[in-house]
Amino acid sequence: MTYEELIIELKTILGVGKKAAERIFNKLIINPTLFDSLENIFKEIKDNLHQCPRCLTLMHNNFCLFCHNDLRDQTKLCVISSFYDVVKIEATKVFNGVYHVLNGEINVKNGITPDKLTFYFNFVENSWWNKKIINMTIWKIILFKIMILL
Numbered sequence: 481m482t483y484e485e486l487i488i489e490l491k492t493i494l495g496v497g498k499k500a501a502e503r504i505f506n507k508l509i510i511n512p513t514l515f516d517s518l519e520n521i522f523k524e525i526k527d528n529l530h531q532c533p534r535c536l537t538l539m540h541n542n543f544c545l546f547c548h549n550d551l552r553d554q555t556k557l558c559v560i561s562s563f564y565d566v567v568k569i570e571a572t573k574v575f576n577g578v579y580h581v582l583n584g585e586i587n588v589k590n591g592i593t594p595d596k597l598t599f600y601f602n603f604v605e606n607s608w609w610n611k612k613i614i615n616m617t618i619w620k621i622i623l624f625k626i627m628i629l630l
């Protein structure tokens with residue numbers, strides 16, 4: 481694999497630009513012990529972190545910090561576009577409800593319609609959230625950062 485191909489792979493895997501990929505490559509070449517650290521991080525992610533099947537946030541060792549937490553207000557649902565939004569909201573320490581991650585944003589121009597997001601599947605299909613809404617147990621739904629680009 482050539483240098484250019486490695487940079488393209490790093491860009492793709494890490495979702496960064498060319499300059500960031502080159503900086504990471506340079507850092508790895510200078511300090512090869514970082515390969516072991518990265519290997520451990522990726523193994524931890526692969527083995528122990530998964531999306532919760534209910535809310536699509538992250539589960540650690542099959543335990544969801546939100547769905548399996550009695551201290552969270554299960555009647556407040558915050559609908560967000562990505563897990564990164566959960567991190568940002570949790571950092572504010574003002575929301576104690578639960579989340580639903582859409583795994584994307586509505587963008588009609590690019591063909592991302594509501595049926596392409598997890599919201600559609602989880603609410604329209606016979607899901608846990610659907611049953612919860614039908615039973616009127618969720619009284620407040622907060623929509624956070626849903627962008628409709630025309």
Ligand SMILES: [Zn+2]
Pocket residue numbers: 532533534535536537544545546547548
């Ligand atoms: Zn969950």
